[in-house]
Structure formats: structure tokens, C-alpha cells
Amino acid sequence: xxxxxxxxxLLDGGALDVxxxxxxxxxxxxxxxxxxVQMFLVDTSRGFILIDTGNDPDVMEDAxxxxxxxxxxxxxxxxxxxxxxxEQLGLLGLTESDIRMVIYTHLHHDHCxxxxxxxxxxxxxxxxxxxxxxxxxxxxxLTYVPSDFQHEQLSWKLMEGDLCILPxxxxxxxxxxxxxxxxxxxxxxxxxxxxxxxxxxxxxxxSITDDLPPGFTSDASAAASSMHRLTALAxxxxxxxxxxxxxxxxxxxxxxxxxxxxMAARTRELCEAGLSSxxxxxxxxxxLM
Ligand SMILES: [Zn+2]
Numbered sequence: 098x099x100x101x102x103x104x105x106x107l108l109d110g111g112a113l114d115v116x117x118x119x120x121x122x123x124x125x126x127x128x129x130x131x132x133x134v135q136m137f138l139v140d141t142s143r144g145f146i147l148i149d150t151g152n153d154p155d156v157m158e159d160a161x162x163x164x165x166x167x168x169x170x171x172x173x174x175x176x177x178x179x180x181x182x183x184e185q186l187g188l189l190g191l192t193e194s195d196i197r198m199v200i201y202t203h204l205h206h207d208h209c210x211x212x213x214x215x216x217x218x219x220x221x222x223x224x225x226x227x228x229x230x231x232x233x234x235x236x237x238x239l240t241y242v243p244s245d246f247q248h249e250q251l252s253w254k255l256m257e258g259d260l261c262i263l264p265x266x267x268x269x270x271x272x273x274x275x276x277x278x279x280x281x282x283x284x285x286x287x288x289x290x291x292x293x294x295x296x297x298x299x300x301x302x303x304s305i306t307d308d309l310p311p312g313f314t315s316d317a318s319a320a321a322s323s324m325h326r327l328t329a330l331a332x333x334x335x336x337x338x339x340x341x342x343x344x345x346x347x348x349x350x351x352x353x354x355x356x357x358x359x360m361a362a363r364t365r366e367l368c369e370a371g372l373s374s375x376x377x378x379x380x381x382x383x384x385l386m
Contacts (some may be wrong), residue, residue: 100265101141105292106353108185110134111176112197112344113207119171119344120300120342122312131175133347134207135339137294138184138189139283143263144197147182147218148281148294152243153210164206167174172207182211188354193217200268202296202341203278204230205252209245216250221262223270224255224314229315237275237315241325264307271327273320274311280327287327290359291336298323301343305371325375335361 111134117125120132137148154162157176160169178184183193196215201222202208212220230241256279260268267282274297281294298320300311305328310320331338339361340346351358 098264100283101143101263102139102265102283102286103142104140104356105283105286105289106138106140106189106356107339107347107350108136108138108151108182108188109172109180109352110136110149110182110185110207110211111132111180113152113373114173114175115171118244119312121304121307121309123309124312131344132300133344134176134180134344135341135347136185136211137339138186138191139266140215140343141263141266145191145195146198146200146266147196147215148200149202149208149296150182150211150214151180151197152176152207153242154178163244164242165239168206168242168325171239179242183214185353198291200262200281201226202280202298203275204246205240205275206242206245208296210242212246212251213248215250218252218303219254220246220251221254221268222258222281223268223277224257225272226275226279227255234315269293269321269327269330271296273316273318273323274298274314276315278323280323282330282334284334286334286357288359289337289357290361291332291334292357292379293327293331293336294339295324295327298327299338299340300309301340302346302367303343304340305338308371308374328368328371328375331364332372336364337361338364338367 112131117128134268139146156174247251270278271280283292314320335367
């Protein structure tokens with residue numbers, strides 16, 4: 098299958114100031130850290146696709162008013178005007194009307210807050226995510242902001258499970274961080290190779306090596322399974338795995354207007370360490386058979 102993807106760009110949506118163990122469970126409990134807020138622009142032969150839209154840029158003016166006090170305190174936005182999705186598109190000479198489709202990994206506040214700027218696009222998310230975001234259980238309600246995604250002018254397309262949505266673009270169901278979380282695989286990107294955008298299925302590179310799913314989950318066991326699935330997939334496909342909230346990793350990547358490059362060697366090393374932490378070292382064959 099020939100891919101329609103030509104290039105992929107990482108857009109800088111600013112950061113959030115959060116408590117460390119919300120990202121990696123048990124790590125530096127009580128310490129505040131800054132985590133990146135990422136968006137991706139996919140240049141295809143059918144037009145441009147955005148993956149995630151970051152925070153609602155209005156939080157730069159009034160985070161408590163938009164998010165409520167509890168969320169604005171738990172996840173304090175660190176944004177400048179240049180982190181607005183339209184400003185980021187401007188780095189490539191694009192405007193909102195260039196975006197044909199927006200794909201969301203999930204509907205948490207730091208992944209869909211800019212969706213309303215793209216009323217002409219098709220908005221794609223898993224059906225399970227849209228349902229949960231619209232009626233979350235109490236423990237998960239803090240991180241969903243209805244004004245992010247409940248806009249009459251937005252046209253939603255709700256997907257179920259794994260799907261090849263366009264040639265070279267797979268949606269991969271990775272529940273656990275949220276019930277309808279999905280990751281996005283972009284196969285055989287020219288001059289880059291295959292990319293797997295994990296979303297919050299994998300928060301940090303060390304999440305893989307330490308075998309720790311996100312600190313915030315709707316189902317921690319499912320989240321661990323989703324992380325293992327992505328690790329194995331990236332390993333066999335020799336893809337570059339993009340984790341979501343790791344500032345060191347984010348700092349090391351090229352940002353728009355530079356396209357992403359091949360990091361398969363880095364991912365391979367990471368996956369090998371991750372797979373050995375999941376499966377352990379081989380037993381002695383002579384003892385077994
Ligand atoms: Zn999330």
C-alpha cells in the first residue's frame with residue numbers, strides 16, 4: 098500500500114506544569130515538572146491533517162475561567178501566543194482552511210482545546226472516547242472540558258477500534274489512559290520511515306524501560322497492555338515511536354518548520370530495553386527442551 102503521507106511536523110503547543118507522579122506513577126511524588134503539549138501536522142497528497150490541537154489558547158488569559166480552578170491548578174498552562182495552533186501553522190505558511198482533518202488521540206484538555214479553530218475539517222476520534230468525554234465517571238471528569246469538543250459547528254466522525262483511515266495512516270486502539278484512547282501509525286513516510294504517535298498511551302521514554310503506564314488512567318492494566326502493544330509494534334515495524342509528555346525527548350526533536358526525522362535506531366534501543374523489562378531474559382533453552 099502506498100502512503101499518502103509526504104511529511105510530518107511537530108508543533109509546539111507550549112507546556113503544562115503538573116505534579117510528576119501524574120505522568121509517571123510513583124516518581125518524585127509532590128514535585129512539579131513541566132511537560133510538553135504536542136500537536137502534529139501531517140502533509141498528505143490529499144491535504145493537511147492535524148493530530149491533536151493542544152490547550153485551548155484562551156487559557157493564556159484566564160485558565161481558571163476556562164478550565165475551572167481545580168484543573169488550572171493541577172495542570173497550570175505555560176503558553177505564549179506562538180503556541181497557538183494557528184501561529185504554529187503559520188510557521189509553514191498555512192491557515193486554518195488548509196486543514197482537512199483533525200485526528201485526536203483522546204479528548205483530554207491538553208489534546209483538543211484548539212479544535213474549534215478548524216470548523217471546515219472532519220474531526221476524528223474513537224466513539225468510546227467521545228462517549229466517555231461527554232459523560233465521564235466522576236473520577237475522570239476533571240480532565241475533560243466540554244467547551245473543547247462540544248461545538249455545534251464541528252463535524253465528528255466516530256471510529257471503532259483499529260482502522261486504516263487513509264492509505265498509510267492507521268488508527269490503533271490503545272485504551273487505558275482513557276477508555277477510547279488511540280495512537281496513530283504513519284507508515285513509510287518519505288525520508289523519515291514509519292512513525293508511531295503514541296499519544297498519552299506512553300508518556301515518557303522511561304515509561305517503556307521502567308514498564309510504567311501513565312500515572313493518570315481509567316484502567317491501569319489496559320494502559321500497560323496498550324504500552325506493550327505499541328512497544329512490540331514499533332519494534333517489529335522498525336518505526337520511530339513518539340511519546341507524549343517527556344520534555345527531554347521533546348527538546349531533542351526538530352520542530353516545525355523542520356520535519357520530523359527518522360529515529361528508528363533510538364526507538365529500537367528503547368524497545369529492546371522495554372521488551373526485556375516486560376518479558377525478562379531468555380530462559381536457558383537446554384533446561385527447557
Ligand atoms: Zn491525557
